[in-house]
Amino acid sequence: xxxxxxxxxxxxxxxxxxxxxxxxxxxxxxxxxxxxxxxxxxxxxxxxxxxxxxxxxxxxxxxxxxxxxxxxxxxxxxxxxxxxxxxxxxxxxxxxxxxxxxxxxxxxxxxxxxxxxxxxxxxxxxxxxxxxxxxxxxxxxxxxxxxxxxxxxxxxx
Amino acid sequence: xxxxxxxxxxxxxxxxxxxxxxxxxxxxxxxxxxxxxxxxxxxxxxxxxxxxxxxxxxxxxxxxxxxxxxxxxxxxxxxxxxxxxxxxxxxxxxxxxxxxxxxxxxxxxxxxxxxxxxxxxxxxxxxxxxxxxxxxxxxxxxxxxxxxxxxxxxxxxxxxxxxxxxxxxxxxxxxxxxxxxxxxxxxxxxxxxxxxxxxxxxxxxxxxxxxxxxxxxxxxxxxxxxxxxxxxxxxxxxxxxxxxxxxxxxxxxxxxxxxxxxxxxxxxxxxxxxxxxxxxxxxxxxxxxxxxxxxxxxxxxxxxxxxxxxxxxxxxxxxxxxxxxxxxxxxxxxxxxxxxxxxxxxxxxxxxxxxxxxxxxxxxxxxxxxxxxxxxxxxxxxxxxxxxxxxxxxxxxxxxxxxxxxxxxxxxxxxxxxxxxxxxxxxxxxxxxxxxxxxxxxxxxxxxxxxxxxxxxxxxxxxxx
Numbered sequence: 001x002x003x004x005x006x007x008x009x010x011x012x013x014x015x016x017x018x019x020x021x022x023x024x025x026x027x028x029x030x031x032x033x034x035x036x037x038x039x040x041x042x043x044x045x046x047x048x049x050x051x052x053x054x055x056x057x058x059x060x061x062x063x064x065x066x067x068x069x070x071x072x073x074x075x076x077x078x079x080x081x082x083x084x085x086x087x088x089x090x091x092x093x094x095x096x097x098x099x100x101x102x103x104x105x106x107x108x109x110x111x112x113x114x115x116x117x118x119x120x121x122x123x124x125x126x127x128x129x130x131x132x133x134x135x136x137x138x139x140x141x142x143x144x145x146x147x148x149x150x151x152x153x154x155x156x157x
Numbered sequence: 158x159x160x161x162x163x164x165x166x167x168x169x170x171x172x173x174x175x176x177x178x179x180x181x182x183x184x185x186x187x188x189x190x191x192x193x194x195x196x197x198x199x200x201x202x203x204x205x206x207x208x209x210x211x212x213x214x215x216x217x218x219x220x221x222x223x224x225x226x227x228x229x230x231x232x233x234x235x236x237x238x239x240x241x242x243x244x245x246x247x248x249x250x251x252x253x254x255x256x257x258x259x260x261x262x263x264x265x266x267x268x269x270x271x272x273x274x275x276x277x278x279x280x281x282x283x284x285x286x287x288x289x290x291x292x293x294x295x296x297x298x299x300x301x302x303x304x305x306x307x308x309x310x311x312x313x314x315x316x317x318x319x320x321x322x323x324x325x326x327x328x329x330x331x332x333x334x335x336x337x338x339x340x341x342x343x344x345x346x347x348x349x350x351x352x353x354x355x356x357x358x359x360x361x362x363x364x365x366x367x368x369x370x371x372x373x374x375x376x377x378x379x380x381x382x383x384x385x386x387x388x389x390x391x392x393x394x395x396x397x398x399x400x401x402x403x404x405x406x407x408x409x410x411x412x413x414x415x416x417x418x419x420x421x422x423x424x425x426x427x428x429x430x431x432x433x434x435x436x437x438x439x440x441x442x443x444x445x446x447x448x449x450x451x452x453x454x455x456x457x458x459x460x461x462x463x464x465x466x467x468x469x470x471x472x473x474x475x476x477x478x479x480x481x482x483x484x485x486x487x488x489x490x491x492x493x494x495x496x497x498x499x500x501x502x503x504x505x506x507x508x509x510x511x512x513x514x515x516x517x518x519x520x521x522x523x524x525x526x527x528x529x530x531x532x533x534x535x536x537x538x539x540x541x542x543x544x545x546x547x548x549x550x551x552x553x554x555x556x557x558x559x560x561x562x563x564x565x566x567x568x569x570x571x572x573x574x575x576x577x578x579x580x581x582x583x584x585x586x587x588x589x590x591x592x593x594x595x596x597x598x599x600x601x602x603x604x605x606x607x608x609x610x611x612x613x614x615x616x617x618x619x620x621x622x
Binding site for chain 2: 066067070071074077078081082084085088092093095096098099100102103104106107110114138142145149152153156157
């Protein structure tokens with residue numbers, strides 16, 4: 001993840017060539033404003049950090065493809081579901097343990113598979129997977145997910 | 158006609174075996190056959206109870222306790238003899254073999270004659286000690302019969318003994334008239350070892366002591382063999398095979414003259430002796446006519462709703478609910494009666510593999526009990542441990558036949574499809590919901606993924622074109 005995050009600016013730059021027309025109107029509008037603000041309030045580091053966050057969010061909103069956003073939303077959902085199950089296990093005990101293992105590992109496994117899908121479908125990683133098209137990646141993802149669900153539903157008994 | 162004959166035969170067999178649960182052949186060993194006149198009431202009583210008496214002397218050549226390796230008699234009474242030895246047919250070893258072969262022995266001693274060495278070594282085997290030089294006399298200067306022994310004080314007068322412990326039935330003196338006394342004339346006291354097979358019926362009073370009348374002058378008795386309640390006057394030994402052995406310190410207790418005698422404590426009034434009834438009960442206990450327990454049947458089965466009600470299955474599963482029932486009868490004189498556990502005692506069931514996992518009280522089950530037998534039941538949940546287990550009833554009490562019953566069953570673990578399903582356990586519902594959320598979330602994600610057109614797709618295709 002971290003790696004892809006670091007790399008994001010450069011593909012974004014590369015992507016601008018491809019996806020320039022729709023993004024261009026929105027990008028320049030917020031971009032100059034923060035720069036001005038930073039120049040104005042240089043001593044306040046808090047504002048500086050706000051700026052970084054706002055920058056990050058804007059950059060994410062503007063430069064991330066729709067499908068990657070969808071993946072991220074789904075992953076966030078899985079994190080919430082997994083956290084709820086874990087908290088329940090800590091508070092209420094792990095009996096029956098196979099149910100906990102099954103429920104929790106279904107969520108974690110789904111998260112891992114989804115992360116793999118994200119890596120394989122990100123434009124920036126295309127050079128790493130020259131033979132894997134996004135369609136092929138999605139098909140792999142569906143098959144693996146079905147196997148995972150099959151195991152988990154059986155294991156929870 | 159034939160059926161009538163067989164019926165009569167059966168009746169005869171029933172009548173003959175009605176007396177003792179182990180047999181009715183009784184050997185009476187007397188120093189001199191003429192001596193039996195002195196015991197005529199006691200022997201007549203035994204005969205009237207159905208025992209067939211054979212009277213022999215130790216010198217008799219035909220005397221043998223075994224014939225072709227089998228017991229020739231079921232019971233033996235040994236009365237005191239003047240001779241020093243009992244001869245080759247009544248050695249300590251043979252008498253012990255007789256006990257080992259489920260024979261019962263009633264042994265009487267008397268201070269008037271030295272105990273034969275064969276009997277001393279027999280008693281030593283059973284952990285019963287006699288005074289050192291095989292002769293002793295028990296005296297009591299407070300509880301003596303002032304009518305017959307005003308000077309020697311060697312006829313002890315004792316109240317009927319009462320139960321040995323609070324959890325044991327009083328079978329030797331129950332129902333005894335309060336004013337009757339047991340006369341214990343010219344007797345030998347014994348000291349019992351700590352073995353659990355030994356139990357005294359009658360202990361000496363606290364003021365009694367045992368001394369050697371030949372060597373110790375009556376005035377100065379400094380080296381006592383034993384005194385007070387250390388002295389057991391009538392003692393029993395019940396072997397592991399439930400063969401019974403009784404040592405009566407005073408043979409004269411069984412004589413006619415003490416059955417009818419009136420005795421009188423100093424300052425008390427003359428009362429009848431309890432000897433006849435006491436002799437009957439002591440001999441009856443020894444010859445397995447009272448205090449005999451029998452296990453009629455044992456049954457155990459699954460006690461679960463919807464499960465098969467098969468009796469005595471070979472295999473159970475861990476945590477099964479199981480019911481165990483044992484039926485017991487007690488023989489008393491002429492009939493089998495339902496056995497009732499004494500008030501402060503408990504009949505217990507052990508469920509054990511090497512060591513007991515459960516030790517549970519067995520309670521009387523009135524539904525399955527009749528006048529002849531009492532059913533005791535316990536219902537419980539098997540432990541969470543698989544393996545080879547025993548249902549074990551180990552009931553060994555003084556004056557009652559030993560009961561040790563073991564029924565072996567296998568206890569298997571849960572089969573894979575016997576565990577409760579997760580959806581049955583409410584604790585698992587959040588995790589089931591977790592899988593549900595994951596799967597439906599995944600389905601929604603897939604649908605959205607496929608319907609969301611790749612934004613750059615057209616452009617890419619344009620580019621490639």
